[in-house]
Amino acid sequence: MKKQRKWKILRESKIKNEKIEIEDIITAILDNRGLKTKSEIASFLNPNLEEVTIASVGIDKKQLEKTIKRIQKAIENKERIIVFGDYDVDGITGTAILWEVLYSLSPQVSPYIPHRVDEGYGLSVRGIENVLQQFPDTKVIITVDNGIVANDAVEFANKKGIHVIITDHHTVGEKVPDAFSIVHTTKLCGAGVAWMLSQELKGKKDTQHLDLVALATVADLVPLTGANRTILKAALPYLRSTMRIGLWELFLEAGIKAEDVDVYQIGHVIGPRLNAMGRMESAMDSLRLLCTKDRVKAHMLAAKLGVTNKERQLVTQSAALHAIEHFRSDAKVKNLLFVAHDSYEEGVIGLVAGKLVEEYYRPAIVVSRGEKVSKASARSVAGFNIIEFIRSASQHLINAGGHPMAAGFTVETEKIVLLQELLEKLAEEQLTDDSLTPILKVDMEIPLSAVSVHLYDNLKQLGPFGMANPEPTFVSREVEVVDARAIGRDKNHLKMTISQDNKPNIEAIAFGMGEYVQKLKPGQKVDVAFTIDENEWNGRKTLQLKVRDILVN
Numbered sequence: 420m421k422k423q424r425k426w427k428i429l430r431e432s433k434i435k436n437e438k439i440e441i442e443d444i445i446t447a448i449l450d451n452r453g454l455k456t457k458s459e460i461a462s463f464l465n466p467n468l469e470e471v472t473i474a475s476v477g478i479d480k481k482q483l484e485k486t487i488k489r490i491q492k493a494i495e496n497k498e499r500i501i502v503f504g505d506y507d508v509d510g511i512t513g514t515a516i517l518w519e520v521l522y523s524l525s526p527q528v529s530p531y532i533p534h535r536v537d538e539g540y541g542l543s544v545r546g547i548e549n550v551l552q553q554f555p556d557t558k559v560i561i562t563v564d565n566g567i568v569a570n571d572a573v574e575f576a577n578k579k580g581i582h583v584i585i586t587d588h589h590t591v592g593e594k595v596p597d598a599f600s601i602v603h604t605t606k607l608c609g610a611g612v613a614w615m616l617s618q619e620l621k622g623k624k625d626t627q628h629l630d631l632v633a634l635a636t637v638a639d640l641v642p643l644t645g646a647n648r649t650i651l652k653a654a655l656p657y658l659r660s661t662m663r664i665g666l667w668e669l670f671l672e673a674g675i676k677a678e679d680v681d682v683y684q685i686g687h688v689i690g691p692r693l694n695a696m697g698r699m700e701s702a703m704d705s706l707r708l709l710c711t712k713d714r715v716k717a718h719m720l721a722a723k724l725g726v727t728n729k730e731r732q733l734v735t736q737s738a739a740l741h742a743i744e745h746f747r748s749d750a751k752v753k754n755l756l757f758v759a760h761d762s763y764e765e766g767v768i769g770l771v772a773g774k775l776v777e778e779y780y781r782p783a784i785v786v787s788r789g790e791k792v793s794k795a796s797a798r799s800v801a802g803f804n805i806i807e808f809i810r811s812a813s814q815h816l817i818n819a820g821g822h823p824m825a826a827g828f829t830v831e832t833e834k835i836v837l838l839q840e841l842l843e844k845l846a847e848e849q850l851t852d853d854s855l856t857p858i859l860k861v862d863m864e865i866p867l868s869a870v871s872v873h874l875y876d877n878l879k880q881l882g883p884f885g886m887a888n889p890e891p892t893f894v895s896r897e898v899e900v901v902d903a904r905a906i907g908r909d910k911n912h913l914k915m916t917i918s919q920d921n922k923p924n925i926e927a928i929a930f931g932m933g934e935y936v937q938k939l940k941p942g943q944k945v946d947v948a949f950t951i952d953e954n955e956w957n958g959r960k961t962l963q964l965k966v967r968d969i970l971v972n
Contacts, residue, residue: 424968444863444865447479448891449946466648470649471649474610478615481602493527494525499527499557502530502531502540503566504562504699508690511611511697511705512632513779516631542560543569560576560582565609567585567590568591568592568595568820573597585600585602588606588611589609589643591604602616606645607647610632611636617866627795630666634690638721638879642886642887643884646652661753662718664711664712668720668721672725693708693724694725696727699764710723720958734766738760739771742763754846755845755847756775757783757843759787761787769855776800792817794827797809797829811845815830817829839959859967863894867920874951892967894947896946899944901915903939904918913928917947927963927964928964930960943972947970948967949967950964
């Protein structure tokens with residue numbers, strides 16, 4: 420059984436069994452999200468896409484104007500333009516957006532997605548060399564979702580007489596690349612930046628490509644606040660009614676209805692399929708799927724993405740089981756999980772690191788060991804900046820990059836053991852039991868009787884939910900277990916019927932918590948942390964709780 424999480428109640432409530440007003444619950448949740456004034460709340464509840472402007476997201480207007488003039492000149496002179504993307508959903512969709520807009524203006528525009536293993540992340544010297552092999556007449560490279568730290572690659576391009584225009588949303592490094600121009604903001608995802616640029620190129624605001632921006636905003640795990648939330652709220656209806664036959668076929672292959680697509684479907688069903696190609700083969704097929712107008716080709720590509728995603732799942736599962744077993748024999752699991760093996764495929768090591776964090780709630784580093792050089796991916800726990808931690812051992816690394824919660828690095832294979840010893844030692848010094856105790860943030864405590872269709876409908880208005888705008892979570896105390904049973908093929912999920920103070924029963928589902936069935940008996944009192952969901956079965960919709968955690972009294 421996984422380590423018991425510590426519950427952090429964000430809003431203490433003295434209300435137990437008395438009547439609680441829905442307005443009070445909503446106000447508390449908004450306050451928990453940092454929304455206090457009437458204008459802040461109004462903007463959150465009724466976001467306006469017109470308010471998302473170049474100025475509001477912090478894009479440099481002079482750099483933008485310089486970018487547009489250079490692109491227009493390239494189009495007029497029939498110069499070759501390369502849209503250089505990234506192999507994840509954000510990079511693929513952003514590349515599709517910018518390529519489609521530019522290709523409508525000039526046939527001399529080509530998309531390019533680097534190969535994860537052969538070329539690595541982002542704009543690189545090798546990537547530019549491969550571009551020039553295919554397109555020797557290249558004069559302009561426009562990056563999408565990458566480039567802001569590509570100093571060496573930009574310098575190489577400059578020597579080749581190529582102008583590099585960077586569009587990116589990642590954090591700027593110590594040195595800004597000597598690019599022709601830079602369109603940059605951290606307030607959007609990469610595809611969002613590409614979409615803003617495309618609007619300026621067209622000289623008008625329209626809703627074209629919002630379906631793709633919706634995919635990227637969710638899949639790239641950017642905070643769903645401010646401009647990101649505004650764009651996603653406006654974009655989701657366009658994704659549900661998309662005219663892209665590639666997405667139709669992908670929905671069909673995944674067994675989902677377009678009108679049902681929401682944050683969950685993007686993050687857990689559609690996104691992994693688009694990402695799978697970049698992890699296992701080449702992300703160009705994902706790009707082709709998004710852009711094709713040929714139904715037969717779309718059907719074939721969607722099937723290929725589905726098969727590749729299944730392969731990715733098997734490879735990830737195998738590597739994750741191997742990595743988890745590696746630590747099971749340890750009498751005491753160290754503060755840092757560090758594992759290296761030559762069987763780990765580079766495309767899935769980040770996912771494996773994530774699985775380790777889920778299992779042990781420890782920062783994890785997983786290394787795909789190569790003959791001379793090895794690639795590593797890291798995932799962290801809340802409050803521990805993993806990229807700063809890794810960079811503290813930079814003397815042993817070839818390079819490193821990333822974010823506080825996720826990072827990657829390259830290391831000479833012969834230095835792996837030395838690096839591991841140093842990082843494990845530093846982790847023992849820097850991490851405490853408190854920092855390695857998972858925390859579940861709970862909006863407030865409410866009686867089970869407060870759960871209603873009316874409350875659920877009001878909570879939906881606070882969506883879409885995701886990073887920085889989590890689904891509202893509640894706690895009900897002294898809830899009676901009416902019935903509990905393990906369900907699922909492997910009996911790893913828990914289905915419960917619960918009640919409180921002789922009020923009507925309510926169904927609850929706890930995914931991945933099937934082992935709790937051994938501790939729960941009818942009539943037993945427990946505290947339950949949950950979100951409110953809607954379950955549809957045979958055309959009938961009923962409320963159910965999605966249990967986040969259980970405290971057995």
